[in-house]
Amino acid sequence: MAIANCKRCGRLYNRIGRDICKDCIREEDDVLLEIRQYLKKHPQANIYEVADGTAATYEEIVAFLRDGRLILRDNPNMAYPCERCGTLTQSGRLCANCTQALAKELGQAAAAIQKEESQGKRGKGFLSR
Numbered sequence: 001m002a003i004a005n006c007k008r009c010g011r012l013y014n015r016i017g018r019d020i021c022k023d024c025i026r027e028e029d030d031v032l033l034e035i036r037q038y039l040k041k042h043p044q045a046n047i048y049e050v051a052d053g054t055a056a057t058y059e060e061i062v063a064f065l066r067d068g069r070l071i072l073r074d075n076p077n078m079a080y081p082c083e084r085c086g087t088l089t090q091s092g093r094l095c096a097n098c099t100q101a102l103a104k105e106l107g108q109a110a111a112a113i114q115k116e117e118s119q120g121k122r123g124k125g126f127l128s129r
């Protein structure tokens with residue numbers, strides 16, 4: 001059993017997986033439902049309008065979108081800045097460009113390591129011959 005302070009309301013709770021307490025999970029689910037219902041009625045709404053029209057704050061809505069807990073369908077105005085370059089995006093932490101760029105960088109880094117490793121092996125093999 002792990003006792004922790006709820007990240008959302010600050011109360012002590014028995015931590016099971018999530019970093020917020022049971023009450024807050026339930027409240028968040030209610031808020032998510034409210035947001036979905038609002039978006040159904042107002043598909044052209046932006047995040048500020050949804051924050052105005054529901055119990056959620058702007059930051060909460062962005063967090064839901066970044067975590068993938070709120071998935072947009074036809075809501076072109078529900079956009080928030082990418083964490084890397086600030087370009088508006090509609091899902092995840094990064095925009096499509098940064099996701100691609102980051103994957104490329106990771107791929108290059110992995111390739112460089114592999115190259116070094118294989119060169120290292122070859123070098124050793126050469127020396128031992």
Ligand SMILES: [Zn+2]
Nearest residue numbers: 006009021024
């Ligand atoms: Zn809580």
Ligand SMILES: [Zn+2]
Nearest residue numbers: 082085095098
């Ligand atoms: Zn970006």
